[in-house]
Amino acid sequence: MSRERLGRGSGLVLLAVLAGAVVSCGGEHEGALERVRRTGVLRWGGDVQGGEPYVFEDPSQPGRLIGFEVEVADAVAREMGVRAEFVQNDWSNLVPSLDRGSFDIAMNGLEVTPARADTVVFTRPYFVFSAQLVTRRNDETATSLDALEGHRVGTLASSLSWEILRERPVEVVAYEGTEEPYADLRGGRIDGVLLDDIIATRYGLVHSDLHLVEDVADGYYAVACRQHEEALCAEVDRALAALAERGELRRILARWEIDNDRQARLASWSEEDTRAMLLVRQHASFTAHHVLLFVQGAAVTLVVSSLAMILAVALGLLLALSRMYGPRPLSVAATTYVELFRGTPVLLQLHVLYFGIMPVLRASLSWDAGTEYDAFFAAIVGLGLNYAAYEAEIYRAGIQAIPPGQMEAATVLGMSTSLALRRVIVPQAFRIALPGVTNDFIALLKDSSLVSVITVVELTKRMTITAIDVRSYLLPGLLCAGLYLALSYPLSLLSRRLEERLARESS
Amino acid sequence: MSTEGSKVEAETAAVEKPVITVEKLVKKYGDRTVLKGVSFDITPGQVVALVGPSGGGKSTALRCMTGLEPFQEGAIRVGDARLSPGPLASHKRELQRLRLESGLVFQTWHLFPHMTALENIIEAPVHVKRVSVEKARNAAKVLLEKVGLSHREGALPRNMSGGEQQRCAIARALAMEPKVLFMDEPTSALDPQRVGDLVELLEHLTESENLTFVIVTHEMKFAQKLADRTLVLYEGHVIEDGHPDDVLASPKDPRTRTFLGMDD
DSSP states (O other): OOOOOSSOOHHHHHHHHHHHHHHHTSSOOOOHHHHHHHHTEEEEEEOGGGBTTTBEEOTTSTTOEESHHHHHHHHHHHHHTSEEEEEEOOGGGHHHHHHHTSSSEEOSSOBOOHHHHTTSEEEEEEEEEEEEEEEETTOTTOSSTGGGTTSEEEEETTSHHHHHHHTTTSEEEEESSSHHHHHHHHHTSOSEEEEEHHHIIIIITTSTTEEEEEEEEEEEEEEEEOTTOHHHHHHHHHHHHHHHHTTHHHHHHHHTTOOOGGGHHHHTOOHHHHHHHTOOOOOOOOOHHHHHHHHHHHHHHHHHHHHHHHHHHHHHHHHHHHHHHSOHHHHHHHHHHHHHHHHSOHHHHHHIIIIIIHHHHHHHHTOOSOGGGHHHHHHHHHHHHHHHHHHHHHHHHHHHTSOHHHHHHHHHTTOOHHHHIIIIIHHHHHHHHHHHHHHHHHHHHHHGGGGGGGTOOOHHHHHHHHHHHHTOSHHHHHHHHHHHHHHHHHHHHHHHHHHHHHHHHHO | OOHHHHHHHHHHHHHHOOSEEEEEEEEEETTEEEEEEEEEEEOTTOEEEEEOOTTSSHHHHHHHHTTSSOOSEEEEEETTEEEOSSOGGGGHHHHHHHHHHEEEEOTTOOOOTTSOHHHHHHHHHHHTSOOOHHHHHHHHHHHHHHTTOGGGTTOOGGGSOHHHHHHHHHHHHHTTOOSEEEEEOTTTTSOHHHHHHHHHHHHHHHHHSOOEEEEEOSOHHHHHHHOSEEEEEETTEEEEEEOHHHHHHSOSSHHHHHHHTTTO
16 A cells, blocks of 8 residues: 655655664663553554545544554454554654654555565564456456556556566556556556555546456555564464454454455464565665666656756746736736746646646647656656746846846847847846756756656656665665766856856956 | 029028927926926037036936937927837837937946947847848947957957946947937046047047037036037026037026036
């Protein structure tokens, strides 16, 4: 499970991991199990924004939490003779927060993946899910994952489905929300979506033009405990086993209409099964191949940023001139544009452009230019439109800094306003604006990491993916930072040089 | 009246026809009336100094005559361009004509700082008059020679002295071949010892070019050296009009004496 995030978690994750490492180096602690027994409270972490049927606010009784995981947590605590207490935590940071000790266990649709199995201790599962392949009903060739060889298949980054797809000869498109992959599947940007059956049922199969074609693999939701807290883990595992044996677990699942034949395995689950579930594949280590992928990511960052900046610089100039010299309606329109694009988050603009406007445009213009470039195109246009608002203001300040005598001198020589702007005002204003524009380009290089929400894999996204692969943020993080610096430091130098030149010229 | 006679009359009129006519010019800034019905004619080839104390209206008159300020009442004609009251944007055609009839050298010159001396001079001929770059450059070199700046043609304004910038601005204005050259306070931003050079240059230009000069200045001495006519503007009225020597020797209006400091 994952969810739409309108903020980026990777930096926080890195910090949290480092902080967690420091904390866990401390002296002897009271074990988690002792603490739970002493206080009589089992604190469990989850995110209410995950929605139905996991943990969510009762719509008829705001403030009260319901969901199948709430019931499982309560039942487990009862089994242990304690009381369950929910701790709200952003889903993407559940594991770091668990490490930090914000709660005793994490239980919120955490899939058992090789990457996670290395960082936490998992109990037996409380739900068996299926990674389901959903395709368009009218796409007769898309009958199985094998049939989609060479096609674009969407999923959530770092999910079990993501791990499965990466082993297959398909082009994996990584999303950060659950609605978007199915929207893109319906719009034809991708040809299949592989995700948990709970997500597929709620977000994909509700559309009549989509259908389920294959159950690709089974996966497990299990309770995560901190490493070296095997005692607590064993207690929770025993509680789950008891609930499963008595049939109570399946009754809970049935109440939430997620019970099915797959859950039969829960009652007869053995320790052997847990070992098989946790059988960790040889995990990747950081290699030269990763470095190559990082350089590719940096190239994507550079290309997206550069093209977006070219658009921003040209459109920004147009906006500034319209605002200052255009007829009133044009001037008002330009001012509105600047305020609109500066006043709303660029992340929102990217979302609206890619998932909102472009599909409508495509439908109404029956425009069909290579869907695989849609995201790239939207990234450049989205960032370009946003930065144009900022460039417009830099130009405006630049133009205002030109003494009025320059315009008068040009006017007296017979130049029209547009000729005077082109030959006299803009060339001077551009020199004044250039250091600011260069600084903005540096900012854009870093802001371009936001385009991963519309499936573009640039440098930061590449870092996050690799970090999860190799179980460490350290090397990927350092390499990523190094590449950003390598891109931006020359620009910093350039900006400083331009500022010095400007100071010299105006003295 | 015989046809012979009217032809003679017409020719006489053509010779004497003023190059500038200002009629009952009224200019207000909000509630403040700066020009209170100013009228004068200037005949071709005259060198006219507009003098007066600051606030007297001489600079405002210049800005109206050069189409940089709108005015409320009266009329201005410069060559074939006729300006009437109302916002500048409403008579673009006449203003465009005015630009071809006249040039202006600003008090602080306003050279284009991103262009060399030569580029400053050819800018308007090439982009406004659509003269070929080749022709414009040749003409500009002749002008640079005339104002004594040949050695500075590749210099940027910020590397030029004040006097050099002023001479470049004069050449820039002359490159458009105007009938009238307006100058705003040409001595105010110059070292006193450079003023002599300016007088020499302007004398040279008045002799060699068929130009009418209208020079705004607050220095009567400068006017006296150069002008063959002085108009004194005081509180929005023309209070003196005559040869500078005569104005200095026998002012008609007592306020002129005050302005000239002759009462002290």
